Amino acid sequence: MPWRPARRAKNGRRARDRPLRASGGALARLGRRDGRRPGHERRPRGWTQAVRGGRAGRPRRPAVGAPDGGQGAPGGASAAAGDDRWLGRRRGGVLACQRAARGRGSVVKAWIVTTSAAIGSLIDLAREVDPEPVALVLGAASVADAVARSGVGRVVWAETSGPVEAYRGAVASLVAEAGADLVLVPASDAERALAGGLAVALDAPLLTLPIGLKNGLMTHGVHGGIAERTVAVERAVLVADGGGLVDSGTSVVVERVVLASASGLEIVDSQPAPAASVDLGTSRRIVAVGRGVRAAEDLAVIGDLAARLGADVACSRPISGLGWLPHDRVIGLTGRRVAPELYVALGVSGQLQHVVGVRSSGVVVAVNTDAASPLFGEVDYGVVGDLYEIVPALIRALS
Ligand SMILES: Cc1cc2nc3c(=O)[nH]c(=O)nc-3n(C[C@H](O)[C@H](O)[C@H](O)COP(=O)(O)OP(=O)(O)OC[C@H]3O[C@@H](n4cnc5c(N)ncnc54)[C@H](O)[C@@H]3O)c2cc1C
Structure with missing residues (x-):
């Protein structure tokens, strides 16, 4: 695929170029020290290839000329x-x-x-x-x-x-x-x-x-x-x-x-959407939850941690899809793009569609049981561990 890395930088450096600050114990179990997983080597800088538009291998529709009258x-x-x-x-x-x-x-x-x-x-x-x-x-x-x-x-x-x-x-x-x-x-x-x-x-x-x-x-x-x-x-x-x-x-x-409208649709009613519960675009600190959380009830303890950090609670899209949090809490491609000074991800795998929404964050922290989680390639601090153990420990430490 013709592409080159975007110029988007965080703190003047490309996020994936920064060394992980994690060290010792669970923090060290992140694989490569440069944060890149094998097979994810850096692409050559400035390499751009022009490609033709249109649909290769498929005949174009014939031109039909100008409309009459x-x-x-x-x-x-x-x-x-x-x-x-x-x-x-x-x-x-x-x-x-x-x-x-x-x-x-x-x-x-x-x-x-x-x-x-x-x-x-x-x-x-x-x-x-x-x-x-x-x-x-x-x-x-x-x-x-x-x-x-x-x-x-x-x-x-x-x-x-x-x-x-x-x-x-x-x-x-x-x-x-x-x-x-x-x-x-x-x-x-x-x-x-x-x-x-x-x-x-x-x-x-x-x-x-x-x-x-x-x-x-x-x-x-x-x-x-x-x-x-x-x-x-x-x-x-x-x-x-x-x-x-x-x-x-x-x-x-x-x-x-x-x-002329070609639609068979007719608007029979329209109502203003409910007001957003939070404006994540202005949040200074965010605690985001993903599918690592097993039940909606468990969000209470996440909210407790967020309150102690002075953070807003956000989520990956599946959490909103389950109805556990409203859509205005979703971060990513179809959600909000955020730029908090602190972003803490709990049980979020770090798929591209989520990560594009957090690239402008300051300090990024992730907790995940899977050391190969893609989000660990984006973090400043990574904890390989169970959020059900780490979150209570953090709350105790902050108490
Ligand atoms: C067109 C399109 C647009 C999309 N837009 C968005 C978007 O805007 N935002 C978005 O978020 N997604 C979006 N998605 C979905 C996206 O592709 C991913 O499916 C989604 O981000 C994954 O959410 P997740 O990380 O919560 O879940 P998962 O990918 O299932 O990850 C769960 C993670 O939790 C970890 N885990 C499990 N148990 C624990 C535990 N006890 N403690 C710690 N960690 C644990 C797992 O190791 C795993 O890494 C979009 C998808 C498409 C196709």
């Missing part, structure tokens, strides 16, 4: 609902982003598809390939008005109702007919779903965690951001943090289009 055209026409075909021009395997750089007389077109006006970062990203990106605003007119002041080249607005992903077919037709090479979508829950639908409809790769567009190549994070990959693609749907509101001081005209 101006369907989906911006400026008042409506886009064909539910048409999931890519309607754009074929480009013969040449990276679209490279065309401008190579002076082929063709320009790269970037479209931002958003329900929010907070798209400052997306505009910056789009401008790396297109000085005047187009923003397609789905939803409220007030959002379209705000986006019109953000410095984009053009604003197209469609009023929508219901799940935004239900408009994927109509949006795909619109951006394809406009010849968009790059479609940028903010990383909100609803828009992520739309982005997936767009990528399928456009037969384009879906890329996340963009780091940069340079010389026609796109570098983006993979595996939750712990590695970077550089890809060459004909076109792409890109999901990224939207960024903040921007007011450029000038405004462009908002062009209204009508898009």
Whole structure:
């Protein structure tokens, strides 16, 4: 797999490069002193390989040309609902982003598809390939008005109702007919779903965690951001943090289009989600529990330890899946990314999806019965032992 280690560093050093401070007794039983397990040697620095997008070994869908009758055209026409075909021009395997750089007389077109006006970062990203990106605003007119002041080249607005992903077919037709090479979508829950639908409809790769567009190549994070990959693609749907509101001081005209929803879904009720029980993103100390805990009742003693440490209780995803703790306590890829000064993991194996959420922590401590647990490759202090013995001992020591 083409990849290189991410530049993410902790205390100025790569976490896995730091020597373990554990020594003596149980702390010494961690295998290699450098914290890496056999077979997990460091990859060469700076090694990057560009790979082609698209699906090798599988014929691409044929181009079907432009839609008739101006369907989906911006400026008042409506886009064909539910048409999931890519309607754009074929480009013969040449990276679209490279065309401008190579002076082929063709320009790269970037479209931002958003329900929010907070798209400052997306505009910056789009401008790396297109000085005047187009923003397609789905939803409220007030959002379209705000986006019109953000410095984009053009604003197209469609009023929508219901799940935004239900408009994927109509949006795909619109951006394809406009010849968009790059479609940028903010990383909100609803828009992520739309982005997936767009990528399928456009037969384009879906890329996340963009780091940069340079010389026609796109570098983006993979595996939750712990590695970077550089890809060459004909076109792409890109999901990224939207960024903040921007007011450029000038405004462009908002062009209204009508898009049809292809979904059979109808919203019959909506309620605000229950307030989060804790904001782990601001926690200074965290005690996290994993499947090493055998029963929900055992969380009481974990809570006791956390209280003595002045820490918030967090968990791995399976613990939330069991209903033992709410989802806002989950750390990781689908949970929170945290940066406490102290992170104590009890019975957490340290799978990648969890570890990406704790990489910015200060001191990391793990208790696990398995000396080969991957989390021991990330820790400052590791205890090979049974949490049912270690936690009471810690509570006694702190009393
Ligand atoms: C798309 C996707 C997204 C995901 N997102 C997340 C995410 O955001 N966050 C997340 O956490 N997971 C996530 N997961 C799940 C993740 O892959 C792991 O399955 C999960 O993190 C494992 O949780 P765990 O460490 O609690 O359990 P396990 O992997 O089962 O580990 C339990 C550990 O406890 C140890 N243990 C057992 N008994 C004891 C004891 N008495 N004392 C001490 N140690 C003991 C074991 O040795 C083991 O290492 C995701 C998975 C997918 C596919």
